[in-house]
Amino acid sequence: MAEETRKRKADHIRICLDQKAQAKEATSGFEDVHLVHRALPEVDRKSIDLSTKVFGHKFAAPILVGAMTGGTPEATEINAAIAEAVETLGLGMGVGSQRAAIEDKKLEATFAVARKKAPNAFIIANIGGVQLVHGYGVREIKRAIDMIDADAVAIHLNALQEAVQPEGQTNFKGVLAKIAEVARVLDKPVIVKETGAGISAENARELEAAGVEGIDVAAVGGTSFAAVEYYRAKENGTQRFLGEAFWDWGIPSAVSLVEVSQTVKLPVIASGGLRGGCDVAEALALGACLASVSHPVLQTAVRGAKETEKLLSCLIAELRNAMFLVGAQTIYDLAEVPVVITGKTAEWLRTRGFNVEGYARRGARQRGH
Numbered sequence: 001m002a003e004e005t006r007k008r009k010a011d012h013i014r015i016c017l018d019q020k021a022q023a024k025e026a027t028s029g030f031e032d033v034h035l036v037h038r039a040l041p042e043v044d045r046k047s048i049d050l051s052t053k054v055f056g057h058k059f060a061a062p063i064l065v066g067a068m069t070g071g072t073p074e075a076t077e078i079n080a081a082i083a084e085a086v087e088t089l090g091l092g093m094g095v096g097s098q099r100a101a102i103e104d105k106k107l108e109a110t111f112a113v114a115r116k117k118a119p120n121a122f123i124i125a126n127i128g129g130v131q132l133v134h135g136y137g138v139r140e141i142k143r144a145i146d147m148i149d150a151d152a153v154a155i156h157l158n159a160l161q162e163a164v165q166p167e168g169q170t171n172f173k174g175v176l177a178k179i180a181e182v183a184r185v186l187d188k189p190v191i192v193k194e195t196g197a198g199i200s201a202e203n204a205r206e207l208e209a210a211g212v213e214g215i216d217v218a219a220v221g222g223t224s225f226a227a228v229e230y231y232r233a234k235e236n237g238t239q240r241f242l243g244e245a246f247w248d249w250g251i252p253s254a255v256s257l258v259e260v261s262q263t264v265k266l267p268v269i270a271s272g273g274l275r276g277g278c279d280v281a282e283a284l285a286l287g288a289c290l291a292s293v294s295h296p297v298l299q300t301a302v303r304g305a306k307e308t309e310k311l312l313s314c315l316i317a318e319l320r321n322a323m324f325l326v327g328a329q330t331i332y333d334l335a336e337v338p339v340v341i342t343g344k345t346a347e348w349l350r351t352r353g354f355n356v357e358g359y360a361r362r363g364a365r366q367r368g369h
């Protein structure tokens with residue numbers, strides 16, 4: 001079993017590096033999100049403060065590297081590179097699902113390397129929600145946390161992936177109640193994340209009521225796990241068709257972010273197809289506390305910590321620039337700047353009953369309207 005989990009994880013890394021396992025026709029929706037330029041920003045770019053406090057932790061900038069890997073020698077290198085970069089830059093990271101190491105203690109070091117290389121960064125443990133209805137409980141989650149001395153744990157929801165993979169666990173009955181049980185007992189923040197298909201307002205409300213402390217929308221627009229499974233299943237009839245048919249399934253990232261942040265009072269993490277600092281700025285303007293990036297970092301992490309640091313530094317520089325151009329002195333100011341949502345994203349949100357115009361009218365009083 002541990003061997004099978006390990007092999008699957010190694011396949012995921014290989015496929016994400018060698019194939020195009022990103023959304024095909026679907027987009028994140030961030031192409032419909034526009035920050036309103038200010039010709040008179042009235043801030044000094046170099047004095048802009050990017051720091052923020054979320055889950056009681058101070059981040060130098062509101063950026064995380066999303067959960068990806070562990071369990072193999074290559075994963076050790078990847079986690080080490082990411083950890084070194086986020087430690088240097090004062091950011092945070094998630095490790096990939098720790099199931100392999102819970103099944104086989106020998107694999108613990110492939111995850112623990114993250115804390116070794118990043119003694120101060122915010123590190124998030126990771127376990128699959130569906131495992132909670134297949135024998136896992138508080139004990140296993142505590143082990144995952146202790147393994148990497150984590151600051152929080154992410155319980156990931158991956159119904160799409162399980163539905164298209166041959167060995168998938170497709171009985172999700174009771175997952176919410178188990179999440180509530182875990183959230184009640186644990187003394188570390190429980191974050192619930194998707195894995196590329198997004199979270200709806202309805203599910204966000206249920207998760208808030210279950211006592212989770214954060215939601216990472218991990219929605220459509222970037223890495224597609226249906227695509228990953230399509231490549232894994234290439235020679236295997238039905239699964240291949242399922243992977244292809246569901247390639248772009250889910251809620252676009254900008255939509256999911258607005259739905260969740262207008263519905264719950266929890267910290268919301270934006271992710272899924274965020275590819276630049278402008279995406280990050282737009283996500284924060286729409287109510288995210290942090291933004292998380294996975295696939296682009298995987299591509300640099302296999303080349304080492306320096307390359308990873310370079311990529312993340314570019315994201316930070318772009319974020320700072322976007323803040324300058326909308327006159328935001330701090331991360332908190334970004335939540336007050338006017339944002340215009342157009343096209344398909346606006347249409348989706350209006351049809352679902354969400355307020356789109358409110359973002360555009362921000363600052364109207366200052367403008368004298």
Ligand SMILES: Cc1cc2nc3c(=O)[nH]c(=O)nc-3n(C[C@H](O)[C@H](O)[C@H](O)COP(=O)(O)O)c2cc1C
Pocket residue numbers: 012013016066067068069095096097126154156193194195196218219221222223271272273274292293294295296298
């Ligand atoms: C190679 C790879 C492995 C992943 N493994 C996990 C995982 O074990 N647990 C998890 O919660 N998410 C996992 N994810 C999903 C990411 O955390 C993220 O939600 C998703 O990739 C969307 O972000 P992106 O478009 O920036 O890649 C993985 C993503 C990639 C690319």
